[in-house]
Amino acid sequence: MSERRVIMHYDMDAFYASVEIRENPSLRGKPIVVGENIVTTASYEARKFGVKSAMPLPEARRLCPNLISLPVRKGIYGEVSAKIQELVRRITEKTEFIAFDEGYLDLTEVIEGYPSREYFAKRFQRGIEKNTQLTCSVGVGYNKLTAKIASDINKPGGIYIFRSREEFVEYIREKDVRILPGVGKKMVEELRGKLQIERVGDVYRYSLTELIATLGRSRGELIYQYSRGYDYREVDYKRKTHSIGNENTFKYYLETREEIDKEMEALFEKTYDRLKNKGFLCKTVVVKVRYSDRKTITRSKTFEAYTGDRIDLHEAMSGLIEEVEETDERKSIRLLGVSFGNLSKHRERQLTFQEREKLSKKVSLELLREKINTIQKKG
Ligand code: TTP
Numbered sequence: 095m096s097e098r099r100v101i102m103h104y105d106m107d108a109f110y111a112s113v114e115i116r117e118n119p120s121l122r123g124k125p126i127v128v129g130e131n132i133v134t135t136a137s138y139e140a141r142k143f144g145v146k147s148a149m150p151l152p153e154a155r156r157l158c159p160n161l162i163s164l165p166v167r168k169g170i171y172g173e174v175s176a177k178i179q180e181l182v183r184r185i186t187e188k189t190e191f192i193a194f195d196e197g198y199l200d201l202t203e204v205i206e207g208y209p210s211r212e213y214f215a216k217r218f219q220r221g222i223e224k225n226t227q228l229t230c231s232v233g234v235g236y237n238k239l240t241a242k243i244a245s246d247i248n249k250p251g252g253i254y255i256f257r258s259r260e261e262f263v264e265y266i267r268e269k270d271v272r273i274l275p276g277v278g279k280k281m282v283e284e285l286r287g288k289l290q291i292e293r294v295g296d297v298y299r300y301s302l303t304e305l306i307a308t309l310g311r312s313r314g315e316l317i318y319q320y321s322r323g324y325d326y327r328e329v330d331y332k333r334k335t336h337s338i339g340n341e342n343t344f345k346y347y348l349e350t351r352e353e354i355d356k357e358m359e360a361l362f363e364k365t366y367d368r369l370k371n372k373g374f375l376c377k378t379v380v381v382k383v384r385y386s387d388r389k390t391i392t393r394s395k396t397f398e399a400y401t402g403d404r405i406d407l408h409e410a411m412s413g414l415i416e417e418v419e420e421t422d423e424r425k426s427i428r429l430l431g432v433s434f435g436n437l438s439k440h441r442e443r444q445l446t447f448q449e450r451e452k453l454s455k456k457v458s459l460e461l462l463r464e465k466i467n468t469i470q471k472k473g
């Protein structure tokens with residue numbers, strides 16, 4: 095694989111918080127967080143006080159007494175996210191969305207039509223802002239790794255570009271190893287404790303074999319390659335839809351089992367139709383319930399193999415709802431949802447039990463033949 099690819103990564107700035115500000119401009123310029131108990135994200139004004147994602151709300155308030163906290167409204171962020179993805183897809187089909195607010199674009203071919211990478215990046219940001227009133231940060235690299243790291247460098251509203259591996263290594267060698275994707279808390283401890291690695295450059299002291307011996311194959315290889323700017327992953331633009339679901343919020347809360355069952359049936363029909371029409375099979379059924387006090391629970395069941403069987407799926411859903419009924423305190427319900435996850439297209443489905451048996455017999459036969467051949471050759 096050459097380094098001639100041009101990959102871009104975009105990441106929306108303070109996404110949930112920015113959407114809330116857009117919906118209510120009087121919040122602009124104020125320190126806000128989105129989250130009920132835990133901060134999911136903080137506006138850049140709140141970040142100045144040290145408030146950040148995953149922080150308990152009381153702690154955030156201690157740091158920033160004027161903090162405004164807002165409840166999470168996933169539905170709206172999902173809609174904005176879909177709009178952004180639609181805009182991005184107009185640029186190229188070679189797009190991989192990895193979260194609500196971020197994604198990769200393979201620009202290798204597209205970029206030829208533009209005067210420069212900076213020009214493209216600026217234009218991209220302007221396009222997103224014009225259509226969504228939201229800002230994003232953009233990184234351009236020669237692979238996913240370098241693009242992703244680049245987009246974080248000049249946040250918010252920033253652009254950063256790595257043109258070559260040399261440039262990347264030069265930038266990264268003095269940085270904390272945590273800058274590398276996949277290096278989490280546990281790995282940081284191991285790197286420090288077992289190998290005295292703190293900065294990316296410290297990784298270069300060890301051979302690949304040494305890293306694998308200490309960290310295991312996949313983590314050893316990852317850190318060896320990433321620290322040097324190697325990453326061969328493609329922008330996975332054929333990536334599948336991850337789930338199909340429907341939910342319903344009720345003006346008048348549901349109180350009885352009959353009401354709940356009726357609504358669940360309707361949701362099931364709607365969701366099952368979509369699954370069938372799109373030609374998907376699935377492995378997981380998820381049921382979501384939100385009570386009048388906003389407490390939300392989800393229960394899921396995962397099958398061994400992919401299925402599109404109406405009865406199987408319906409049974410799973412009913413089982414989950416029963417589970418919920420047994421655990422809750424029978425409060426009134428304001429929202430119900432059903433979704434099918436772990437999707438697979440029909441033709442990519444897993445083998446049935448019989449098919450697997452047949453195949454394994456075939457494979458054993460082939461192995462046996464191979465063995466006989468080797469023995470004959472040796473003889
Ligand atoms: P991020 O892109 O990590 O953060 P962000 O967009 O809020 O801020 P930044 O400008 O640094 O990119 O996550 C995107 C959204 O995902 C974020 O707005 C809220 C949500 N989120 C959570 O719900 N829980 C979390 O722990 C994190 C990190 C994010």
Ligand code: MG
Binds near residue numbers: 105107108109195196
């Ligand atoms: Mg973001």
